[in-house]
Amino acid sequence: MERNGNRYNTFYYSHKGLRGMLYSTGMKIQKTDFTDDKQRKEAVALLAEVLELIERHSLHEDTYIFPHVTTYDGALLAELEEDHAHGHKLDSKLLQLVDELQVPTNHTTLQSVGAELFHTFNRYIAFHLEHMEKEEEKVNPLLWKYYSDEEITRMKSPIVNSGDSGLLLKEIAWTLQSISSNEAIQWLIGLQSRVSLETMEGFKKVAKEVLPAGDLNAIETQLTA
């Protein structure tokens, strides 16, 4: 659950969503035949979405979470900045390979660029999995030391109430598909008290699209209770 002992883990659900997205995309990419136009286009579109969502997540943490704690730990700040530089390098490499896959060429080239993209994405997954563990392991104790759970929850308010609803809803969809039914209920109940009615309707619409009917009934019952 989103609590570590008696404290609130602010990364819990967003990181589960991102991990689920990385696992699912990794599987999709390793099953892609890059010489097949349809499969290649689908893999490239999914990868573009992943890069965008991870970038958005990092920007949100850099803007709304990390500044609250990095003043207390210069070494951690340097480490996180170094990680970000490495993450950007992997991003640029993947974007360059995506560009190469969009230029008409022969099957041999498509196969070799596809293989390079697969291996680079594996490193990308490994890096982000490690990075998320680091955030939960090193940033949480600082947040807990200097802020109340209520203050930590409030730091995320601009994120869940952000105007860029298309990307927010995609993130919500990945998270709902990457957690247990019970967690989905608890998460949506928690969000209900922190977002506008309109935003909540958007979240419920996504839940209807991605969750099995049985889970939806349980969620509806608890949300209206």
Ligand SMILES: [Fe+2]
């Ligand atoms: Fe994160």
